[in-house]
Amino acid sequence: MNLKKLTLYSSVFALQGLSNAVIPILPELAGGDSGDFVISSLIFSGYFIGAFLALVPLGVLADRIGNLKVIRFGMLLTTLAGFVITFSDIPLILGIFRFLEGVGCGAFFPAAFSIIAEWDDSQQSLGEFNFLLNAGLAAGVFFSGMFAGFGIKTAIASFTFLAGLSCLFLLSKVGELLSPNRYGKEFTHSGYKIHANSQQDTSLLSELKSYLVKSRKTMFQTNFGKIWGISVLLYGATGLLNSNYADYSASFLTKPELGLAISVSYLAAMLSSLIAGRADINSKNIVRTGIILAAAGIFLSVKLPLLAFFLIGAGGGAAVVGLITAVSSISSSGFVMGLFNTGIYAGLGLGPVLGSLFLGPLGYETLFFVSAVALLSVFFVKLT
Template identity: 75%
Template sequence: MNFKKLTLYSSVFAIQGLSNAVIPVLPELAGGGSGDSTVSNLLFSGYFMGAFLSLVPLGILADRIGNLKVIVFGVLLTAFSGVLIFSSDSLWILGISRFLEGVGCGAFFPAAFSMLAGWKDSQRSLGEFNFLLNAGLAAGVFFSGVLAVQGIKTAIGIFTLLAGLSCIFLLSGTKELLSSDRKKERFVLSNSENSVKNEPDTSLLSELKSHLKSARKIIFKSNFGKIWGISVILYGSTGLLTANYPDYSAGFLTKPELGLAISASYLAAMLSSLTAGRADINSENIVKAGVILAAAGIFLSVKIPILAFILIGAGGGAAVVGLITAVSRISSSGFAMGLFNTGIYAGLGLGPVFGSFFLKPFGYESVFFGSALVLLAIFFVKLE
């Protein structure tokens, strides 16, 4: 494996592992047995709101100043946030750190995908990258649960260290990586109407406004708005369950069991996304099949946790393949894909917060079932 791949692959594994290492220990980070799930939901959602708000502007910035600079910024911010989470018990610092960690994610992914897309073996590299992305998510929750007996923040410390090592790899190989990044930039500059070379006076703010106008056209003059809404509901429903399950399952699951159950969802997502990608089925039916599996998992979560999370992961992994395929028929541009991803992060960020308003009056199980019913409503939406 060459140095460029090593740096990106190690970085995505560390970033995703750290983001999920907090999930099994959310109740403890939020104050232990306070009984208030709102703080847990805010700590869970802060990361995704940071990513949601930064994904598009930092993706545009990466096009202007180069992928590597934004990637380094993203990994550094992730490592810094990890240090703050590991070393502090202040809820304010934890909340701000989770938000900053999400901004680091929003910086890293658009630039990393852009760099990968410029390589000769881009398809293979993207597959390997996405495999490690899901592997990091699975490892984060699994090791956080298993190592909780050694200390609530043990896994957080380990993945923070990995993120720090990734920073060292990136900084030590800056010359080599800059060389490949400049080649990509020269290609973009010579072929893009909106490049810095062709429009030297264009500010980042005006470019962002231009992209927002394009987004409005895509959303209101195509099925993109439906696709975006489906991604919000899908990930909002599953995010609501994931954020609240540590509190809900405290009486019948140990931390290692909880980590195993949640990590199983990411392993299932890896397998189902591969299967859906090779299936000779139209995108709408893939999405519907994924929705049914995810909703069934939410229903079963009150009785059979591991099977429930396997179904949720399998459903989400299949559905996202169908959704991306549907988006590509409207526009295959990086901007359109980035805009689609904001729907995922919006769901993960807002779903748990919105659901927390209903937990006290109705209880966990009623809210879980309600979110599953909302999710099933997607079955009646026409995409094609």
């Protein structure tokens, strides 16, 4: 593996590991056994809110000033947030810096995807990148529980240290290998161009407004809107299951068994990302294969949880590689990559919330079934 890949891959592993390291210890972060459930939820959700709000504007900024600068900012902010979370026990401070950690995530991913989309082996690299992304998520949850006996925040401190090392690589000459050009790519579509380093308008706010106006054409005149909708549906359906499965399975799964099932989903996503990245299959068929696997997993979750989570992870990992590959064929700009990622976070945020409105009248099993059927509706969407 060359240095530029090692630098980017180690960064995504550390970033994702740190983001998930809080999950097993949320009650303690919220104040121990007497911690407020609302506080715990805010600490958890702060990350996703920060990422959702930051993805598009920082994607535009990546096009304006260069991908490498924005990636450096994202990892520096992530490291700072991890440091504060490690040493602070004040819930409000934890919530604020979880939000800032999410902003760091929102800075990192559009620029990272934009860089990878320009590599000659972009599909294979996307598979490898997604493999390390899921490996970080799995490692964060696993080691947070394993190391809790040595100190409740041991895993957070460990991943903060790794993020700091990645920052040093990014700030060195090694980091410059990632993006040798100063500025991001042009956002080109349907005969118009928006230059990231335009001299005509130096206002970032005005440029963001211009991007948003022009992006409506991309959303409705290309496949991008369909791709974005599929990502919302995929992550909404799987997020709905993940957010409710602990309560649903309480009568037949122990906590270690539940933890094992969740870990299997990440491992499956890692493997399927590598396979999808190297497969000689077009992005449309990769997405559809992933959707079938994920929907089958949701159907089976009421009877065979271990197999179900394996299929969900495998399907999600493959589908994401196909979706990002499809987006990169439209545009590899940081703005478009950021806009795509908002679909992921919109699904993760809205799926569980909207699903909870129907949980009372439908019950868990019917709700899971409906979400799987909704996911299969993707087959009625024509992707060219």
